[in-house]
Amino acid sequence: MARWLGTRGRAAAPYGLGLIAVLLIPALLNVIPGIAPGYVLYLVSLALIYAIVAIGLGILIGHTGQFSLGHAGFFAIGAYASALLTLRLGLPFVVALLVAGSVSAAIGFLLGLPALRLSGPYLAVATLGFGLAVPQLVIWQGSWTGGASGLHGLPLASLPLGAFTIVFRTDQDYYYLAAAVLIVLTIFARNVVTGHTGRAFVAIRDSEIAARAMGVDLVRYKTTAFALSALYAGIAGSLYAHLLHGISPEDFTVLLSIDFLTMIVLGGLGSVGGALSGALLLTFLQNALTRLPVVHDFKNLYIVVLGVILILTIAFFPQGLAGIARSARLRWATRTVDRPAGAGQIVELGERSGVR
């Protein structure tokens, strides 16, 4: 466990900064006049939850090169599993969270099996179908899933610690919970992708044949990537259900899957930090767009913006925000070095091909 959650060497500094930011945000919001800190914290929590999905999806698409257009399906499975366990069986939140993640991961593992034979567009269609099927199944099994009207009145999230129990009552409490889960899962994801599992993922992405020739077990690693990414989506789904205290099948549309895709494309494929920043940026952008006074029809504007982001990112910054940050860092690091033209690109290429 310690091995999975420890931070290695230079990676510790950003985590320290991130932790300080997490702790400072609520204090800052209370100082800034004219905003409702509760609502903003609710929004930040939502962004953090989406970031968990984005990190998981990033491992699947960015690192392993396996497409998914159906991650809203895993998100829905996590949300429904958690809601049903707490509402119908009265299980504590923590148990529901863990079971929701495991159920989602198990289904992700199963979906990874056909992915062994499907590639590229075929896989995209299969996962798209999966994402569509989940809400349909929920409505079909309406007698215990609540059908189209959904499940409501979920209990408050709580965490038993020995003799006493922490109950996450306010938006600020829930924000700390979401941030804590995100931090743990971010460190875990970084350790997975920089370790031997991550190297196997990248090898599969770059060439399945070469990976196999090097002894990478495709069955094992492809299903692992699917299960891992579904685990993230499932845990996030559980957090989402308890943040909103209620869910319905309408929350989990294909558009949500495309939202997740846009987050990692914008942030930069193959980068954990990129997925994180893409998720935060897109959630705030979505909220900012609803506030524009000139717009009557927010939905149209939002999907057009989403489409434009996808196309422009692929056309001009295929490495996303993470790529922009990386080249800026390189330019800064090599600023005083008298270098021949093009040396920067070579360094950058070398870094790009490695595991991040």
Add this chain to the structure above:
Amino acid sequence: MLSVEPDILTDLPWGQLLVNGLALGSLYALTAFGIVLIFKTTQVITFAQGETAMFSTFVAFTLLTVFQLPFAVAFALTLLFAGLFGALIERVVLRHISTTTILNPVIVTVGLSLILLGAAGWIWGYEIRTFPAPAAGPPFRIGTVVVSQLNAVIFAVTLALMGVLYAFFRYTRTGIAMRAVSQNRTAAQLMGISINRMNALGWGMGTAMGAVTGMLIAPLNYLDPGMMGDVALKAFAAAVVGGLTSLPGAVVGGLLLGIFDSVVGFQVPELRNTIAFSLIVLVLVVRPGGLLGKHEVKKV
């Protein structure tokens, strides 16, 4: 004591379900055909086929209602618009996208479809409209089976288009050039075929085929920006099941899916899509290249 249960299988109106399924399947097949056409010529899997079709149908609607043009004229003008629109998409967007990874074109066409969806919602709004039918009147009856005039038109248009396209790919220089490009891009280029022109042509033709589908689906269902969502998805599935590299495969896949949809939709309408997609995954696991497609084995 024996209870007399109605036999589910013989009590189904099989003939009627078959005709309805074939009509629906023809529409899936036409849309799937457009997707496969674009894939074969340009190596790009388009996720925007449904939305370009929807957009073109709205253009047809505007020509019909605002400009009061007769159906045939509006139909022809819409085809022209869709052809140019498809070529424009290729020229302005896809030509500049690197296709080194399969991810890029998928992401870009998903983006395109979002833009078109939002733009259509913006221009025409989300109220559900009725689209004038190309043919109205008493349906044909064959025994107990009823074929509406619209369904008859759908069959006729599908057959005619298939015939025209078959002739185009078989006998015209341009058609043969497009086939050459889909077989071997480098060799085709060495023979003096312009890849860019063929890509633009492929997009134009595929988009025009989508426009035809849209104009036939809108009178069957309704007209609104989301009208192609379900159809495009099924068409996509049809293309994949038939084999993305095979034009006849798209037709076979579309018809099969249409019949399946009609029969299953008659019995368990809630699970239509779920069952369809489970079957598709099954087909793909058994035959990864689709029913009629070639499964490409990668060589190092």
